[in-house]
Amino acid sequence: MTMQDDIAEILVSEEQIQAKVAELGRRISEDYAGEELLLIGLLRGAIVFLSDLMRNLDIPVRLDFIGISSYGAGTESGAVRLVMDLETDIAGRHVLVVEDIVDTGKTLSYLIETLKARQPASLRVCALLDKPERRQVPIVVDYVGFEIPDKFVVGYGLDFAEGYRNLPFVGVLKEHLYREVLIRSAILRHMNGYLERELSLQELVDWATTTLAENDVSAEDEAFLQDLLARAGEPGSADFGLTLEDCAELMGRLGQELRVRTRPLVRAEGAG
Ligand code: 5GP
Numbered sequence: 001m002t003m004q005d006d007i008a009e010i011l012v013s014e015e016q017i018q019a020k021v022a023e024l025g026r027r028i029s030e031d032y033a034g035e036e037l038l039l040i041g042l043l044r045g046a047i048v049f050l051s052d053l054m055r056n057l058d059i060p061v062r063l064d065f066i067g068i069s070s071y072g073a074g075t076e077s078g079a080v081r082l083v084m085d086l087e088t089d090i091a092g093r094h095v096l097v098v099e100d101i102v103d104t105g106k107t108l109s110y111l112i113e114t115l116k117a118r119q120p121a122s123l124r125v126c127a128l129l130d131k132p133e134r135r136q137v138p139i140v141v142d143y144v145g146f147e148i149p150d151k152f153v154v155g156y157g158l159d160f161a162e163g164y165r166n167l168p169f170v171g172v173l174k175e176h177l178y179r180e181v182l183i184r185s186a187i188l189r190h191m192n193g194y195l196e197r198e199l200s201l202q203e204l205v206d207w208a209t210t211t212l213a214e215n216d217v218s219a220e221d222e223a224f225l226q227d228l229l230a231r232a233g234e235p236g237s238a239d240f241g242l243t244l245e246d247c248a249e250l251m252g253r254l255g256q257e258l259r260v261r262t263r264p265l266v267r268a269e270g271a272g
Contacts, residue, residue: 003163003164003231004165004167004168006164006173006174007154007167007171007172007173007174008171008173008174009157009172010169010170010171011146011148011151011153011170011171011172012145012146012148012169012170014168014169015168015201016144017052017128017156017168017170018180020128020145020146020192021049021052021053021056022056022106024053024056024143025053025056025057026056027143028053028057028096029056029057029058029059030144032059032094033059033266035059035061036060036062036093036094037057037059037060037062037066037094037095037096038057038061038063038090038094038120039053039054039062039063039064039089039096039098040060040065040066040086040090040095040097040115041065041066041098042065042067042096042097042098042100042107042111043065043066043067044067044130044157044159044165045099045100045101045157045158045159045165046098046099046157046211047119047157048100048156048157048165048166049098049100049145049157050063051100053098053126054097056187056189058132062093064086065088066082066085066111067083067084067085068081068082068083068107068110068111069083070106070223070257078129079151079198079199080107080110081198081209084120089118090115090118090119090120091118091119091120092119092121093120093121094120094121094122095115095121095122096124096126097111097112097115097123097124097126098127099125099126099127099128099191100127100128100129100156100157100158101127101128101129101130101131101158102127102130103131103134103135103136104135104136104137105135105136105137105138106137108125108139108242111135112125112139113143122202124142125139125140125142126141126142126143126144127139127141127143127144127145128145128156128157128170129144129145129146129148129153129170130144130145130146130147130148131147131150132147132152134150146170147247148170151172152173152175152178153170153171153172153173154167154170154171155168155169155170156168156169156170158168158170160173160177160178160180160181161178172242179215179216180221183211183215183217183218183221184221184254185220186211187211187224187225187254188254188256189209190204190207191204191250191256193255194204195251195258201232201242202235202242203242204228204232205228205229205232205235208225208228211225211230212225214227224253224254227250227253228250231243231246244258244260255258263270
């Protein structure tokens with residue numbers, strides 16, 4: 001079995017990508033003629049595109065990276081956060097954000113707001129792929145390589161469970177390969193998000209309910225999500241909540257150990 005065997009269809013070939021990257025390189029070089037450009041790559045998916053694109057630019061460039069994590073990818077709770085910041089001070093610089101793919105637009109809209117606040121001289125976005133059908137947040141993408149339909153794609157930097165990034169083309173992964181793994185990893189991410197207090201119990205429960213209603217989940221994942229909902233109880237009722245035992249058992253079913261850290265009790269001045 002090779003990686004190629006896991007691909008249902010090649011959506012954008014290596015030749016098409018290379019021709020497009022050269023064309024984008026020419027346009028960007030013309031638009032920024034006489035300026036220095038700071039390229040900001042979104043980790044990790046954009047690095048293949050970025051490394052090809054920058055070699056097609058004949059203006060001086062600088063390079064930096066930013067890391068953003070989301071609860072996205074079919075899970076739709078929409079929380080996005082910065083996990084690795086830039087090293088460069090972007091104030092007064094011409095900035096071009098380079099992204100692999102724009103889907104709902106949540107990642108880029110968050111990033112654009114974050115970067116705008118740092119007062120660059122200009123800020124534009126270049127994305128290799130765009131799935132306009134999936135857009136939830138309106139954003140302007142200044143340079144787009146290819147518009148593609150609403151399909152899960154891998155290759156040319158784009159991964160599935162960290163694999164397939166090194167394929168030289170963009171292809172659609174065979175569906176049976178990713179459906180279960182995607183839902184399983186979303187469950188784990190949401191449970192961790194709840195335990196780390198990035199998601200409220202209400203958000204976790206809403207997500208589990210929507211996932212059960214809208215996805216064809218495996219019997220094992222269905223049982224897990226139903227158990228989670230049963231343990232959490234009725235939102236709004238007095239016993240809506242998860243006990244420590246509930247969390248430990250649920251995480252155990254995901255093959256994870258629950259580690260609990262408590263802080264020493266500091267008594268208030270004058271108390272006791
Ligand atoms: P957005 O915030 O626009 O919904 O999502 C953007 C991010 O979702 C991308 O940076 C990428 O990591 C991921 N993504 C969206 N669609 C796909 C896809 O079809 N394949 C892969 N591998 N990642 C995707």
